[in-house]
Each structure stands twice: as C-alpha cells, then as structure tokens.
Amino acid sequence: GAGVSQTPSNKVTEKGKYVELRCDPISGHTALYWYRQSLGQGPEFLIYFQGTGAADDSGLPNDRFFAVRPEGSVSTLKIQRTERGDSAVYLCASSPAALAGPTDTQYFGPGTRLTVL
Amino acid sequence: GENVEQHPSTLSVQEGDSAVIKCTYSDSASNYFPWYKQELGKRPQLIIDIRSNVGEKKDQRIAVTLNKTAKHFSLHITETQPEDSAVYFCAATIYVWGSQGNLIFGKGTKLSVKP
Numbered sequence: 001g002a003g004v005s006q007t008p009s010n011k012v013t014e015k016g017k018y019v020e021l022r023c024d025p026i027s028g029h030t031a032l033y034w035y036r037q038s039l040g041q042g043p044e045f046l047i048y049f050q051g052t053g054a055a056d057d058s059g060l061p062n063d064r065f066f067a068v069r070p071e072g073s074v075s076t077l078k079i080q081r082t083e084r085g086d087s088a089v090y091l092c093a094s095s096p097a098a099l100a101g102p103t104d105t106q107y108f109g110p111g112t113r114l115t116v117l
Numbered sequence: 118g119e120n121v122e123q124h125p126s127t128l129s130v131q132e133g134d135s136a137v138i139k140c141t142y143s144d145s146a147s148n149y150f151p152w153y154k155q156e157l158g159k160r161p162q163l164i165i166d167i168r169s170n171v172g173e174k175k176d177q178r179i180a181v182t183l184n185k186t187a188k189h190f191s192l193h194i195t196e197t198q199p200e201d202s203a204v205y206f207c208a209a210t211i212y213v214w215g216s217q218g219n220l221i222f223g224k225g226t227k228l229s230v231k232p
Contacts, residue, residue, distance in 0.1 A: 004160075033219060042123075042206045042222030043161065056219060091160070105151070106220060108160040 002026070004109035006092050012115045013082055021077040021112045025094030032075050033093040033106060034067055043091055049075060082116045089113050119144040121209050123223025130197050131231050138226045140207035141189040149212035150190050151220070152181060156203045164205075165192070168212070197230045204228070 005024045013019050025032050030051055035043035045059040049069045057067075064082075069075040079086055093106040120143040130136050142150075151166035167174045167181045167190065174181050178197075183190040194201055204227050208220040 035220075040225070042121075042208075042225050043220070045219035045221065048219050059219065105163045105166070108153075108162070110160045 004092055004094050004107055006090075006109040006112050008112060009110065010113045010115075012117065014117050015082060015084060017082050019079050019082055019114065021079075021090050021114070023075045023077070023092030023109060025073065025075070025092070026107055029094035029096050029107075030072065031095045031106075032069060033095075034075070034077050035091040035093065037089045037091055037111070039088075046077070079114075082114075084116050087114055087116045119147055119209055119221040121207060121221050121223045123207050123226060125226060126224065127227045127229070129229045129231065132197060132199060134197055136194045136197050136201070136228055136230075138192045138205055138207070138228075139189060140191070140209075140223050141187075142209040142221075143188065144209070144211070145185075145188065146211050147209040149210050150181070150183060151208050152192050153206045153208065154203045155206065155225075161206060194228075197228075199230050199232050202228055202230045
C-alpha cells in the first residue's frame with residue numbers, strides 16, 4: 001500500500017519568507033508526528049497529533065512554527081519568517097495508534113529538504 | 118526529559134564480520150526502543166524494536182539487547198554485507214497502551230561494510 005508521502009520534496013526560500021510543508025499519512029493512521037533532521041544528526045521531535053488535536057507540541061522551537069491537521073488526516077507544518085537556521089530535512093511519520101490494541105511502528109515519509117537562503 | 122546517547126559515531130567492518138552499536142538512555146520510564154536504518158537521502162526505516170518486558174529480540178542477522186538496570190540497549194548485526202552500509206539510529210520513548218509518544222533519537226552511527 002501507499003506509504004507516508006510529503007510535498008514538496010525540496011523547498012528553497014529566502015530568509016523572512018513563509019513556507020508550508022505537507023504530510024499525507026498512511027490511510028487510517030490516527031497518530032502523526034513531525035520531526036526535523038539536521039545534517040549528521042538524528043531526527044528531532046517537533047509535534048505529535050492524535051487525530052485532529054496536537055497531543056504534544058513541546059518540540060516546536062518557537063512561535064514561528066505551527067502545524068495543523070484539521071480533518072485528522074493530512075497535516076501541514078507552517079513556518080513564518082524563515083531563518084537560515086531553519087534549513088533541515090523535515091520528516092513526517094504516522095502510526096496506527098489503535099486504541100483497541102498495541103501501538104505499531106512509526107512509519108516515516110521521505111522528508112522535505114528546506115533550504116533558507 | 119529523555120536523552121539518548123549513541124556510540125560509536127562511525128563504524129567500519131569487513132564483510133562477514135559482526136557490528137555492534139550501543140545506546141544509553143536517561144529516563145527509566147522509557148519502555149520502547151526501536152532501531153532505524155537510514156540510507157543516504159532516504160527515509161528512516163524500522164529494522165527492529167524491543168519493549169522493556171523482554172531482554173533480547175532477534176530477526177535473522179539482526180538482534181537487539183536491552184539492560185533496563187543499566188539503561189542501555191545494543192544493536193548486533195552478524196555476517197555483515199555491503200548493503201548493510203547506512204546510518205543507524207537508536208531511539209527511545211514511553212509507550213502507553215494505544216498511544217506512542219514522540220521518539221527521542223540518538224545521533225546515529227554510520228556503518229560502512231567493506232567488501
């Protein structure tokens with residue numbers, strides 16, 4: 001079946017601009033996670049959705065970062081007034097989080113490489 | 118909060134040899150420990166995981182061991198092959214029935230298997 005998809009695959013923007021990154025989770029997965037991966041580092045947690053609500057947004061670095069998941073499926077990560085330090089690969093992951101059974105693996109998307117000039 | 122340390126940062130082995138990657142974690146409440154493999158430019162992919170109620174798990178050439186007392190866990194790859202070359206990440210999280218928290222990742226180990 002289809003895995004987690006992310007668009008765009010690459011995004012180049014100028015400092016100060018606004019960007020939106022999209023994540024399409026695996027169909028039926030209720031849990032959705034955003035991570036950020038800098039070069040040579042492990043993924044760093046940003047925010048976690050259970051359904052439509054943000055269950056944990058403690059990883060968002062500041063108020064320039066915001067994410068939504070209005071219908072409990074697709075999610076958009078929004079970054080305002082981008083800075084050069086925001087350059088990284090933004091990864092999305094989803095998992096079934098079935099309340100009637102054990103949680104399964106987090107499946108990652110291919111990521112969006114964001115470059116802020 | 119949780120902190121995961123991973124060693125070594127790079128590891129080079131000869132084809133057919135074994136490779137061992139070690140991780141330590143700080144939060145004794147963590148109870149789920151997955152390992153991800155990431156090839157260059159690709160997404161992380163789960164290769165094996167272990168929950169805190171078991172001490173070891175094997176899947177063909179890959180095994181993971183967990184020592185809850187010492188708060189460390191290790192990945193063992195036997196009979197390594199060139200296609201095992203990649204960056205490997207360990208991670209830890211607190212799993213509660215029906216809900217998995219965010220993963221805290223180590224910094225990764227770049228494994229190179231020489232033919």
